[in-house]
Amino acid sequence: MTDTTIAGIRRDRLTAVAAEQRARYAAARPATRAALAEGAEAFLDAVPMHWMKDWPMPFPLLVAEAAGARLTDIDGNALDDFCLGDTGSMFGHSPAPVAAAIRAQAGAGLTYMLPTTHALEAGRLLSATFGDFRWQIATTATDANRFALRAARAVTGRPKVLVFNGCYHGTVDDAMVELRGGHTVARQGLVGQVEDLTLVAACAEFNDLAGVEALLATGEIAAILTEPVMTNSCMVLPEPGFHAGLRDLATRHGALLIIDETHTISSGHGGYSRGHGLDPDILVVGKCVAGGMPTAVWGLRPRVADAYLAAYRAKPPGHSGMGTTLSANPMQFVCLRATLSEVMTPAAYAHMEDGAARLAAGLGQAISARALPWHVVRVGARVEFICAPGPLKNGTEAALAHQPALEAAIHISLVNRGVLIAPFHNMMLVSPATSAAQIDRLVAAFEATLADLTA
Known part of the structure; x- marks a missing residue:
């Protein structure tokens, strides 16, 4: 019937x-x-x-x-x-300090592949807001997550990322997997996908620490990539002890823990991680971090940053596979500075x-x-x-x-x-x-x- x-x-x-x-x-x-x-x-x-x-x-x-x-x-x-650009304009459309910063910078150049004093101040404000990390600037959270995964693989020498069924981390290919019949498979809606994503990703259910531990025990996992709260799939809250368990399991199995705060920046000043005492090895924040200017940031804990730089410098100079020409431009830095100091309060x-x-x-x-x-x-x-x-x-x-x-x-x-x-x-x-x-x-x-x- x-x-x-x-x-x-x-x-x-x-x-x-x-x-x-x-x-x-x-x-x-x-x-x-x-x-x-x-x-x-x-x-x-x-x-x-x-x-x-x-x-x-x-x-x-x-x-x-x-x-x-x-x-x-x-x-x-x-x-x-109440959509507010799906979080991109979470602090309102064109906050006055950000609009003023854009007008001021527009007459001084839009991009020139070099830092400014605004960049230095933005870096200080990022650490004051989110914690002690060594930062890099991207244009989208997708890019930031992609670069964070590359850094995690460089540090650990392992191939796979562990993500959660139903997760969303932008259009990072590695995260476009799901559980079907208990197995990791590519998501059914993917277009033009030819790589076998099971070579680079493994999928568990959110709130299932036993499933996470089983995947970590393979020794293939470079990093766990997760939001503090699952979003973009109906919101799924972490059960008590889940995040503490992730931190413990990642440490015991030699994997890095990446927290993607792109949506959960709604949680409060400094994000969910700071508000709830989480301890990620790598932190990603995007969307509204520069008041609506396309900007994302990813940061490594100092010890992880040192390990990454050692791996990077051991390679011949050339293409690292990370970074885009228009990222870390001066407009992003003035907007970051204005947002972090005057808007995201x-x-x-x-x-x-x-x-x-x-x-x-x-x-x-x-x-x-x-x-x-x-x-x-x-x-x-x-x-x-x-x-x-x-x-x-x-x-x-x-x-x-x-x-x-x-x-x-x-x-x-x-x-x-x-x-x-x-x-x-x-x-x-x-x-x-x-x-x-x-x-x-x-x-x-x-x-x-x-x-x-x-x-």
């Missing part, structure tokens, strides 16, 4: 609401539709980046401007922005925490009022509602919790009510610019959407 409901919502009602909301969205955006019809054909699949089609709308928004925590499209529709995080707690409570009350089998998870300023019971334990459970059709209908309904959330996994961020009124509008829009779906 066919199930007539999805996560507590009748299928026929979901279909009707989704159709109505798609029609409302299209009717409100005639200029957007016309502009896309006239000018999008120059791009592959009609978008500049393929994931711009992952938004569950009939056609993409065309943004006219964004400031603080508000975004306006070319049809004049204003939205309270304890006071900003206190505001974000308070707002996110208000948001999580409001969403939870709306779900409870409708007696839906859903739950809400919060990690600092990052909040998600998940259309399944919780808490989730690992990537397999997270994958089963997804309800794409339901989530798409909720998303477009929120857009039509003036609220934008991330297209991935119902993620919402509270920025320093986000007001209590905006949070309350999101909660009200969510309540109205649930009323429609359960009518």
Whole structure:
């Protein structure tokens, strides 16, 4: 017998609401539709980046401007922005100190392959914020993770990275694996993949220390690469003792521990690692670390840095396979300096925490009022509602919790009510610019959407 409901919502009602909301969205955006019809054909699949089609709308928004925590499209529709560039603008769009730094640097040159005094100050601020590491600058967190893995292999002389099922570390090939039938395999959605990824990666379930130890015991693992909290797959929280166990196992088996804080920088000042006393050998932070300027950083503990430099200097001079020409440019450094000193502050995080707690409570009350089998998870300023019971334990459970059709209908309904959330996994961020009124509008829009779906 066919199930007539999805996560507590009748299928026929979901279909009707989704159709109505798609029609409302299209009717409100005639200029957007016309502009896309006239000018999008120059791009592959009609978008500049393929994931711009992952938004569950009939056609993409065309943004006219964004400031603080508000975004306006070319049809004049204003939205309270809780996506914030999927963390890239977590501190709000164009924070004033960052915008001022960009204007000042623009007249002094954009890139010249040499450091500046701003770079020296940015390095000091990185260590003051995140801890004692020896830093390198990249353009994206994908690059930072890729370079961190290369450094780990150089130090250990081992070939493989251990990642967790359902993980996300950007588009690093090595991390594009999953567990299927208990075995590590390439992810099914990969395009153009020809290398056997099992030669360079092994996959375990998050929160499964026994599975991690079994893989480490092979002696092939150079590094464990993990987020402190699994994101981009529904949020999965670490169980008590999990991170302490990872640190202990990595040390005992001679592997390095890489913590990717690109999303969990939402946790608080200094990130999840600093706030929870984690001790990574290598730390990666990206997205919002320079206030929205494309920038990521990766840092090695001093002893790991010494070991890496010894391995690097033992090689003949030439291509190391690391670094890109436009990385570590002066614009990145002025934005890093402005963000770390004036934007990414304890006071900003206190505001974000308070707002996110208000948001999580409001969403939870709306779900409870409708007696839906859903739950809400919060990690600092990052909040998600998940259309399944919780808490989730690992990537397999997270994958089963997804309800794409339901989530798409909720998303477009929120857009039509003036609220934008991330297209991935119902993620919402509270920025320093986000007001209590905006949070309350999101909660009200969510309540109205649930009323429609359960009518």
